[in-house]
Amino acid sequence: MVQKTSEVYQFKISLNGSKPLIWRRIAVPSNYSFWDLHVAIQDSMGWIDYHLHMFEIKNPKTNRKVEIGIPDEEYETYGRRVLPDYKESISKYFNENNRNARYEYDFGDSWIHTVKLEKIFPAAIGEKYPKCIDGKIACPPEDCGGIYGYYNMLSILNDPRNEEHEEMKEWIGGEFNPEIFNPYSVLFDDPKVRLKRILE
Numbered sequence: 001m002v003q004k005t006s007e008v009y010q011f012k013i014s015l016n017g018s019k020p021l022i023w024r025r026i027a028v029p030s031n032y033s034f035w036d037l038h039v040a041i042q043d044s045m046g047w048i049d050y051h052l053h054m055f056e057i058k059n060p061k062t063n064r065k066v067e068i069g070i071p072d073e074e075y076e077t078y079g080r081r082v083l084p085d086y087k088e089s090i091s092k093y094f095n096e097n098n099r100n101a102r103y104e105y106d107f108g109d110s111w112i113h114t115v116k117l118e119k120i121f122p123a124a125i126g127e128k129y130p131k132c133i134d135g136k137i138a139c140p141p142e143d144c145g146g147i148y149g150y151y152n153m154l155s156i157l158n159d160p161r162n163e164e165h166e167e168m169k170e171w172i173g174g175e176f177n178p179e180i181f182n183p184y185s186v187l188f189d190d191p192k193v194r195l196k197r198i199l200e
Contacts, residue, residue, distance in 0.1 A: 006030075008129055009090060009123045010119050013041055013103070016112040017147040024135035024183070027030070030120070032130075034068045034085035040102060041113070044132045046139030046181075051106035053084065055115070057163075070198065086195055098119075098152040111145040131187035138178050154178060 015022040024044040028037060034055050042049045054069040068083045077122045094101070103113040107162035122131065130162075140150040156168045157176060 003103055006068055006114065006123055008121055009094060009117060010121065010133070012116045013044070013045060013117055014114045014116070015147070016114060018137065022135060022137040023137065025118070025133040026130060027133055028090075028130040029123075032090050032093050033191075034088045034090060035195055036191040037090055037196055038094045038103075039189055040130045041115070042105070042187075043188045044135065044183075044186050047111075050143055051108070051149075054107075055101050055103050056110070057093050057101035060093065060095060092160055094147060101138075106142075109143065109149070111140075111146065112158050130188050135181050135183050138176075138180050141176070143170060159166040 008027045009030055009032070010025065010027045013024045024041075026040055026044050026088045028040050032040070035194045036050065038053055038055070039049070041047075052070065052072070052118070054067055054068055056065055058064065066083055067080060068085045068088050071082045071084055091116075096117075099117040101115040103115050104115070124155050140147075141153075144150050144153050153168060153172070156164050159165060162168075
């Protein structure tokens with residue numbers, strides 16, 4: 001969903017442990033919540049938002065790290081408080097002196113991303129946000145076993161003599177080219193619609 005904004009936050013999203021680096025550069029409205037940012041990351045990376053997620057970032061006012069995501073009663077029984085991401089504004093936390101956040105998607109596969117605020121700038125007249133500006137390398141498939149499982153998958157796919165080759169090819173749905181990514185093909189979902197489905 002396109003939002004009107006007077007100011008834009010530009011982020012670089014990097015998938016930790018990937019070589020060559022899997023990354024995206026996105027520009028989002030300054031009035032975004034962390035939920036909105038989560039949806040933009042999912043859409044630009046190519047994830048399908050099947051799993052839980054969490055941001056970890058320092059609160060500039062207290063200098064302490066906080067966890068921001070979808071509150072979960074079971075998770076909080078361990079004494080960890082999760083702030084609702086749909087209530088927390090990115091502008092409250094990100095600034096020129098507080099640029100980095102840790103973003104984890106899928107607590108099983110544990111895809112860890114570094115979210116870096118690169119710059120804040122005025123919205124261009126007639127430009128639509130959010131938008132994907134740039135990026136490299138295809139997103140790993142869901143449920144492939146995290147970063148190590150992903151590279152094991154690529155190794156199997158690249159070796160027709162591997163006894164798991166045909167089975168892996170069938171699982172992936174045919175050919176998979178890890179090099180392909182086109183920022184202009186990214187479509188952004190409406191975060192409010194997706195949030196409604198989550199909270200129902």
